[in-house]
Amino acid sequence: xxxxxxxxxxxxxxxxxxxxxxxxxxxxxxxxxxxxxxxxxxxxxxxxxxxxxxxxxxxxxxxxxxxxxxxxxxxxxxxxxxxxxxxxxxxxxxxxxxxxxxxxxxxxxxxxxxxxxxxxxxxxxxxxxxxxxxxxxxxxxxxxxxxxxxxxxxxxxxxxxxxxxxxxxxxxxxxxxxxxxxxxxxxxxxxxxxxxxxxxxxxxxxxxxxxxxxxxxxxxxxxxxxxxxxxxxxxxxxxxxxxxxxxxxxxxxxxxxxxxxx
Amino acid sequence: xxxxxxxxxxxxxxxxxxxxxxxxxxxxxxxxxxxxxxxxxxxxxxxxxxxxxxxxxxxxxxxxxxxxxxxxxxxxxxxxxxxxxxxxxxxxxxxxxxxxxxxxxxxxxxxxxxxxxxxxxxxxxxxxxxxxxxxxxxxxxxxxxxxxxxxxxxxxxxxxxxxxxxxxxxxxxxxxxxxxxxxxxxxxxxxxxxxxxxxxxxxxxxxxxxxxxxxxxxxxxxxxxxxxxxxxxxxxxxxx
Numbered sequence: 001x002x003x004x005x006x007x008x009x010x011x012x013x014x015x016x017x018x019x020x021x022x023x024x025x026x027x028x029x030x031x032x033x034x035x036x037x038x039x040x041x042x043x044x045x046x047x048x049x050x051x052x053x054x055x056x057x058x059x060x061x062x063x064x065x066x067x068x069x070x071x072x073x074x075x076x077x078x079x080x081x082x083x084x085x086x087x088x089x090x091x092x093x094x095x096x097x098x099x100x101x102x103x104x105x106x107x108x109x110x111x112x113x114x115x116x117x118x119x120x121x122x123x124x125x126x127x128x129x130x131x132x133x134x135x136x137x138x139x140x141x142x143x144x145x146x147x148x149x150x151x152x153x154x155x156x157x158x159x160x161x162x163x164x165x166x167x168x169x170x171x172x173x174x175x176x177x178x179x180x181x182x183x184x185x186x187x188x189x190x191x192x193x194x195x196x197x198x199x200x201x202x203x204x205x206x207x208x209x210x211x212x213x214x215x216x217x218x219x220x221x222x223x224x225x226x227x228x229x230x231x232x233x234x235x236x237x238x239x240x241x242x243x244x245x246x247x248x249x250x251x252x253x254x255x256x257x258x259x260x261x262x
Numbered sequence: 263x264x265x266x267x268x269x270x271x272x273x274x275x276x277x278x279x280x281x282x283x284x285x286x287x288x289x290x291x292x293x294x295x296x297x298x299x300x301x302x303x304x305x306x307x308x309x310x311x312x313x314x315x316x317x318x319x320x321x322x323x324x325x326x327x328x329x330x331x332x333x334x335x336x337x338x339x340x341x342x343x344x345x346x347x348x349x350x351x352x353x354x355x356x357x358x359x360x361x362x363x364x365x366x367x368x369x370x371x372x373x374x375x376x377x378x379x380x381x382x383x384x385x386x387x388x389x390x391x392x393x394x395x396x397x398x399x400x401x402x403x404x405x406x407x408x409x410x411x412x413x414x415x416x417x418x419x420x421x422x423x424x425x426x427x428x429x430x431x432x433x434x435x436x437x438x439x440x441x442x443x444x445x446x447x448x449x450x451x452x453x454x455x456x457x458x459x460x461x462x463x464x465x466x467x468x469x470x471x472x473x474x475x476x477x478x479x480x481x482x483x484x485x486x487x488x489x490x491x492x493x494x495x496x497x498x499x500x501x502x
Contacts, residue, residue: 004278004285011289018292038336040365040377041293043286045432049279050323067301067324068430069279070286073293076433077377079367081338180394181368200370203394229335240291243463247285250474254281257481 003071004251010072011244014041017075018237025225026234033117033191034223035080036230042076082182085117085224087216093150094121094129097221100213102176105138105204106131106192113138115177115202118191120220129158133190141172154214156207176212177202265316266487272318273480276303279321281473287461288470294334295362295434296459297326298466325426331460333452339399340366340374343457344419345450351383351418351443352376352435358383360420360443363434365456368392374407378433384415385445391415405451419446 021039028034049067056063087097096119098104103115114135121129121137127145129137143150147160156174179185184198195202208214283301290296301324305317333343342364344350349360359380366382369375374382374390381389390407392399392414401407405417420443422428428436 003282007282007285007289011285011291014289014292038338041290042363042377042433043290043293043296043430046430048429049321063323066429067279067321068299069282069324070290070299070430071432072286073289076365077367079377081336083337180372181370183367184370198370236292239463240288243288243291243467246467247288247470250281250470251285253474254278254477257478261481261484 002251003069004254005248007070007072008244008247008251010044010074011247012241014039014073014075015237015241015244017078019234019241021078022230022234022237025230026227028223029225029227029230031118031191031223032120032220033085034225035082035085035117036223036225037078037080039078040076041073044071044074046070079183080185080187081224083224085221087219088222089219090120091218092120093152093218094123095119095218095220096121096152096174097216097219098176098207098213099216101182102178102205102207102212103193103202105175105177105202107136107138107140108192109135112194113202114188114192114194115179115185116191116193117221119215131190137174139172139175141174143171147171152215152217154208154216156215174207174215175204176207177204178211179203267484269316269318270480270484270487272306272320274477274484276319276321277473277477277480281470281477283324284466284470284473287466288463291459291461291463291466293363293434293459294365294456295331296461297328297331297362298459298461299324299326326428326430327460328425329460331458333455334458335454336365336456337454338365339453340368341454341456342366342401342417343452343455345452346446346448347421347425348419348446348449349421349436349443351387351420353381353383353387353389354435358443359431359435359437360428361434361436362457364451376434380435383418385418386415387418388415390417399453401451401453403450403452405449417451419449419451420444421446 018039021037025036047069051066106114106116108114123143124130127143129141141158146163148163149161151159157170158172159168159170161168180200184196185193186196187193205212280301283299287298302322303319304322306320307315307317309315352359352361366374372392384390398410405419407414422441427439429439431437
């Protein structure tokens with residue numbers, strides 16, 4: 001009987017996680033470059049009470065199905081769905097959207113390299129391209145102070161127009177990184193990821209090359225959260241949570257019935 | 263004299279089993295590829311000497327409802343759903359296992375694996391390796407996975423003569439219990455979708471309420487019988 005209570009509890013825990021993941025998606029609905037996550041569940045172990053295939057007589061007849069009692073549910077995984085987000089035109093010359101695979105490389109203050117899909121860059125006091133947090137884009141790109149216009153083309157070349165010069169001059173090349181298994185990246189917040197053993201090493205290349213997405217200046221990749229889908233999932237998760245709580249109630253009532261036995 | 267008690271208890275034990283199965287179904291309402299379980303009962307007949315036969319209830323078997331669950335749109339290129347009968351073949355350290363849950367991922371070696379890291383097998387019983395520079399993964403109806411650079415492999419989708427005899431192992435996996443796996447010829451696999459659990463919440467909640475009430479009425483029978491026995495003892499022991 002206590003199994004009913006335990007099974008109901010595993011169901012409630014699982015749906016709690018589901019709601020947590022969905023609420024994080026909804027909270028990041030407008031986060032640049034955010035990739036939505038999904039919680040997935042698996043059934044727990046089974047107790048075999050009567051083994052399928054056990055013989056039921058000495059005439060060679062066997063029990064076709066047996067009795068298997070499941071013990072509930074568990075969270076299988078929470079994974080990112082790395083679908084391309086829509087592009088939003090911002091007109092800002094330092095906003096870059098990646099139209100395919102590849103992560104921008106960001107140098108963290110501790111010297112480590114982090115990876116990001118968020119291409120909203122700015123220029124710091126030294127003319128270097130940095131993220132909103134002030135972390136430098138890698139390879140470093142410095143915009144000369146006398147530049148009047150900056151063009152970032154699809155292949156990641158950064159070209160500036162210097163006053164009184166007719167030709168554009170190239171001041172840098174943005175490079176992006178690919179991973180064997182993007183889902184294995186470690187999210188550290190601030191739209192940043194770190195490489196892990198599961199993700200494999202970063203393979204750096206120029207945007208627009210084979211396998212690397214081209215860049216688009218003056219646009220940002222929006223989050224790929226589909227709000228209709230999230231709200232529907234939220235309703236489902238909440239109802240599932242309620243039903244599991246009802247299971248616990250039913251188990252409890254049955255226990256009460258038993259304790260009333262004299 | 264105690265027959266009523268024994269029958270009542272056998273009924274309650276059976277109901278308890280059934281509510282545990284129902285609780286497990288409700289807990290797995292959102293588990294991809296999960297098949298709802300049901301329990302079967304039979305009567306266990308005892309014929310005391312000179313008396314009428316007594317039928318007690320005894321649990322007999324669990325069986326899975328094999329109807330196909332709803333398809334959930336996930337837009338993940340590594341989520342696959344089988345339309346119709348069939349199971350994906352998964353390689354685990356304990357041997358081949360089978361699953362209806364097509365939510366896969368890539369591991370470090372770019373092999374197609376389940377969410378628990380077990381390799382998904384192709385028709386030659388090898389793992390399915392996606393080339394490092396493949397950007398788009400597509401699947402055709404017959405389960406052939408390809409990228410823009412060509413075919414990668416065909417998912418091994420099998421079925422069994424007796425699906426009820428498959429043993430649930432947890433982690434959305436089944437053990438074949440020695441049955442031979444037959445390749446499914448007419449198959450259809452779609453991408454970006456997962457097969458949801460086929461648990462019908464309305465049915466399960468209804469069944470749970472029903473079971474709970476039956477449990478209470480069985481309790482009432484026990485209670486009445488208890489009172490009857492008590493009354494009998496009191497009357498019989500009264501001096502005439």
